[in-house]
Amino acid sequence: MRDALAAEWIKLRSLRSTPALLLTGLLVTVLTGLLLCLLIGPEFRRAAPADRTGFDPIGLSYSGMQLGQLALVVLAVLSVGSEFGTSMIRTSLAAVPGRARFLTAKLTLLAATGLAWGLLTGSAALLCGTRALGAAPSELPLADVLRTTLGAGLYGALISGCAGAVTFMVRRSIAALGILLPLLFLVSSLLGASSRLAAFARLLPDRAGLRLMQVHQEPGDLTPAGGGAVLLLWTLVAAFVAYALFSRREV
Amino acid sequence: MIDVQRLVKTYAGRRILDDLSFHVSPGRVTAFLGPNGAGKSTTLRMIMGLGRPDSGTATVLGVPYRELPAPLRSVGALLDASAVHPARSPRAHLGWLARTHRIAPARVDEVLELVGLTTAARRPVRGFSLGMRQRLGIAAALLGDPELLILDEPVNGLDPEGIRWFRTLMRALADEGRTVLVSSHLMNEMALVADHVLVIGQGRVLSDGPLGDLLRGGTPAVRLRSGQLPAMAVALRNAGAELTHDNSPNGLVLVTGLSARRIGDLAAQQGCAIHELTPVEPELADIYLRLTDEAAEYRAGTPFTGGRRSEVAGRA
Numbered sequence: 019m020r021d022a023l024a025a026e027w028i029k030l031r032s033l034r035s036t037p038a039l040l041l042t043g044l045l046v047t048v049l050t051g052l053l054l055c056l057l058i059g060p061e062f063r064r065a066a067p068a069d070r071t072g073f074d075p076i077g078l079s080y081s082g083m084q085l086g087q088l089a090l091v092v093l094a095v096l097s098v099g100s101e102f103g104t105s106m107i108r109t110s111l112a113a114v115p116g117r118a119r120f121l122t123a124k125l126t127l128l129a130a131t132g133l134a135w136g137l138l139t140g141s142a143a144l145l146c147g148t149r150a151l152g153a154a155p156s157e158l159p160l161a162d163v164l165r166t167t168l169g170a171g172l173y174g175a176l177i178s179g180c181a182g183a184v185t186f187m188v189r190r191s192i193a194a195l196g197i198l199l200p201l202l203f204l205v206s207s208l209l210g211a212s213s214r215l216a217a218f219a220r221l222l223p224d225r226a227g228l229r230l231m232q233v234h235q236e237p238g239d240l241t242p243a244g245g246g247a248v249l250l251l252w253t254l255v256a257a258f259v260a261y262a263l264f265s266r267r268e269v
Numbered sequence: 270m271i272d273v274q275r276l277v278k279t280y281a282g283r284r285i286l287d288d289l290s291f292h293v294s295p296g297r298v299t300a301f302l303g304p305n306g307a308g309k310s311t312t313l314r315m316i317m318g319l320g321r322p323d324s325g326t327a328t329v330l331g332v333p334y335r336e337l338p339a340p341l342r343s344v345g346a347l348l349d350a351s352a353v354h355p356a357r358s359p360r361a362h363l364g365w366l367a368r369t370h371r372i373a374p375a376r377v378d379e380v381l382e383l384v385g386l387t388t389a390a391r392r393p394v395r396g397f398s399l400g401m402r403q404r405l406g407i408a409a410a411l412l413g414d415p416e417l418l419i420l421d422e423p424v425n426g427l428d429p430e431g432i433r434w435f436r437t438l439m440r441a442l443a444d445e446g447r448t449v450l451v452s453s454h455l456m457n458e459m460a461l462v463a464d465h466v467l468v469i470g471q472g473r474v475l476s477d478g479p480l481g482d483l484l485r486g487g488t489p490a491v492r493l494r495s496g497q498l499p500a501m502a503v504a505l506r507n508a509g510a511e512l513t514h515d516n517s518p519n520g521l522v523l524v525t526g527l528s529a530r531r532i533g534d535l536a537a538q539q540g541c542a543i544h545e546l547t548p549v550e551p552e553l554a555d556i557y558l559r560l561t562d563e564a565a566e567y568r569a570g571t572p573f574t575g576g577r578r579s580e581v582a583g584r585a
Contacts, residue, residue: 032364111319
């Protein structure tokens with residue numbers, strides 16, 4: 019397993035698109051968060067201390083994640099999709115014939131990449147966002163800072179693994195992006211906008227997962243742990259279905 | 270060693286493999302021949318554990334491929350030369366393959382050198398010609414120094430120098446006692462390199478035996494050129510020979526059923542001048558075409574030449 023994982027790491031880092039995508043995702047996340055925080059900053063600073071908690075300065079700093087995650091998702095999709103697209107999957111399975119081992123190695127590496135990306139991106143976004151807002155140190159309790167930074171890492175890991183698993187199911191990058199991008203970009207916003215479907219929207223992978231990076235809690239919101247658990251469940255189910263299909267299919 | 274036992278595979282109601290059984294032995298080069306759609310690639314994928322047969326078994330070195338403890342050290346395969354990520358370099362491609370089996374990085378350089386890709390080792394594969402991709406595929410197959418080599422169409426796209434190099438390589442590998450299975454449509458090339466020939470058609474074995482036996486089973490012919498062909502033709506037919514026009518100009522025919530010596534004697538009796546009299550050994554291509562004639566799946570609608578021999582000559 020370690021060898022398969024190391025081989026997947028060589029595959030991932032030997033493509034120039036990997037650092038490019040990860041960097042793009044980081045910049046998009048940080049800059050989007052920064053922009054939003056700069057816009058809200060004056061209002062935040064004017065607000066009475068009692069109202070300030072409603073702003074969730076920590077959560078606002080991470081608000082670029084929703085957009086920036088797309089680069090990570092694209093990376094995960096391409097990493098799996100290119101195996102099928104170029105038939106390299108045959109060479110991969112010739113070297114690592116155990117389908118479970120290959121799939122686990124691939125998804126684990128994608129999750130690890132997502133974790134590192136999430137931790138780094140999350141930290142940068144939090145640092146830039148809270149400074150732009152002008153949040154006081156007292157508004158940034160260490161426990162919340164640590165929890166949300168770890169949450170960003172966890173979110174990156176799970177969403178990346180989930181995207182990889184979906185690509186294993188559909189086997190084509192385009193098809194996987196066709197499912198994932200609308201799901202992450204449109205569906206959750208659309209459902210969220212309608213009050214009747216909001217309860218359902220909260221259970222969508224990105225909506226649930228983003229709770230990991232929020233502090234402020236509205237009535238009906240999942241707790242951060244609950245949100246993380248829902249995303250974990252999505253990812254595990256996706257990985258399981260991916261394995262069920264992949265282990266049966268011919269390549 | 271490869272052992273295929275009673276493989277059956279159906280795709281969309283079509284029997285691609287129809288109770289296919291054969292054995293590939295070590296120490297020789299086995300040519301795996303068959304028309305397009307005969308089931309060659311499907312068979313190779315079954316051997317590699319990439320496809321799932323409806324029934325039957327395929328084993329390598331006595332076990333199913335998936336049960337090999339370190340597959341690349343036992344089996345080297347080139348199934349599809351284009352199956353490399355276009356943005357990856359040969360070095361990175363072989364690098365990850367080597368890493369799955371803890372093969373030393375020095376071995377990567379060694380096989381790159383062997384296939385002549387050292388100078389291109391760090392360039393993305395995107396810009397490679399088919400021949401260079403084939404070389405990379407061969408390098409990947411050799412990486413684990415395997416006992417068994419499975420190569421699907423490895424000569425396609427190789428330049429003449431590459432083809433000769435590949436021929437020598439196959440010979441050397443087989444002489445070292447390894448098992449070498451090579452599929453190809455290049456009959457002339459296979460006739461030069463193979464010791465053993467396995468022909469399949471419509472998912473069944475059409476022929477399986479040493480190259481020499483197969484060639485002996487073919488019909489020897491004599492190429493005859495004469496200025497007085499009509500007169501010769503009558504005499505030859507009377508003597509029991511069969512004549513095939515070779516679509517070539519100026520009185521050239523292919524005579525079967527008589528030896529060159531008999532033809533020469535007949536010409537002398539008839540007082541006919543002969544310009545050429547050459548015994549022609551049966552060619553693998555001819556024997557192959559005869560074998561697969563009925564089994565051919567995708568043949569051109571109407572043959573545009575009369576004789577099969579000239580079709581082959583055109584291709585070679």
